[in-house]
Amino acid sequence: MPMVSRLGLLRTRDFGRFFAATALGQWGDRILFLALPLVAITALGADEFQVGLLTAMTTAGSLLVGLPAGAWVDRMRKRPVMISTDLARGRWRC
Numbered sequence: 001m002p003m004v005s006r007l008g009l010l011r012t013r014d015f016g017r018f019f020a021a022t023a024l025g026q027w028g029d030r031i032l033f034l035a036l037p038l039v040a041i042t043a044l045g046a047d048e049f050q051v052g053l054l055t056a057m058t059t060a061g062s063l064l065v066g067l068p069a070g071a072w073v074d075r076m077r078k079r080p081v082m083i084s085t086d087l088a089r090g091r092w093r094c
Contacts, residue, residue, distance in 0.1 A: 025086060033058060 009015045033055075040046040040054055073081050 021086065025089065 010019060036058065037046075037051045037055055040051055046054070
């Protein structure tokens, strides 16, 4: 029986870079999703309703823009779309 590497696909350079970039982006999203309400509470003195509204608005963009854009992007080449959206997302965060 051949010895199977524990790293699997991570040994492939392109997939490893893709995985690292995606993981880093997701980590940043989770930090923002946690930190934004905390900043609103501590620095701005937001109450429960305002924090709930802020949290709802962070996910509303995905629904209002993401669903129609997903149908449109599905008809395009995937790699240029993924690169441009990651760059745009990184630019808006800085």
